[in-house]
Amino acid sequence: MTEAAVDTLLREAMAGYRADPARADFMLNYACSQAVDPLPLYRVLYKFYNGQRRFEPARDFAARALAESARRAGLAGPPEGWRRDALTGVETLLASQLLLALKATAFLALRAGDEAAAGRHLAVLKDLDPEDGSGVSVVAALADGALAGDYP
Template identity: 45%
Template sequence: MPLPALDDDLVDFGDIPAPINALLQEGVYWHPADPARARACFRSAIDLAPDVLPSYRCLFKAHNKQRDFAAAYAVALEGLGRAAMQAGMSPDWSTWTRPALAAAPTVPARFLLHSLKAVAFIELRRGHESASRAALAHLQALDPEDGVGASVIAALLDREDA
């Protein structure tokens, strides 16, 4: 299957280096037909440019879709750690505060919230309900407006309780 031209129906990953964008686009392209190849593209993007945060999200979502929750969790934490470093914050999400997030650069701060949502979701999928609830509660405190969609995880946890 030939790759699409890079000007065809692309995912907007933001302002990232062209070679990394090309790897992410290739991974998105291959994911439905060849998930292993897609994951390799995403991992290559991380290895080449570990500070480019969208690569982590692509890889943890790809692992999650393949139900490889241990790998998804590891990549989510890896990306969270990189974003925390960029934001000047601890990789220990339980120490994050709203004022610290507000003072951090926008891209890593937003990625931290999305990563914490991923941690809550992946922990739920791994059967670690109490860890999922802890991550979710902290996310809701950090993002009470639900800008990253923590309510989706809350609904899943509520369904688990029913």
């Protein structure tokens, strides 16, 4: 499927997702399965599912985005072993996709009540992104609230 066809599916899905979420779900997954490069679509899907409060598929697509962006960036092993200098020379868009997927993984772990996993991911993200370009501070504040009992 061409990029233009995938883009058309995405636009249709996003335009009609409130009226027909099941159709949008199908269209997004189909577009992802047909895309030459599904990595950018993983973010669309984990945000879509999170917005629908369907956290299991959101976690699945965030994990896919994290694994694929890490593979492309040449990062091996679990995120806890990654260091900032490993991102030196990584294309800006790819580094951004990696950081956003890691942030989503942390957020979704927090939503699942797994504060330990969220904390591990947030610590890595803070090390990889000390400038907070990914918005890690927002998720970190939510995690702090969860630990204080202020976040459901």
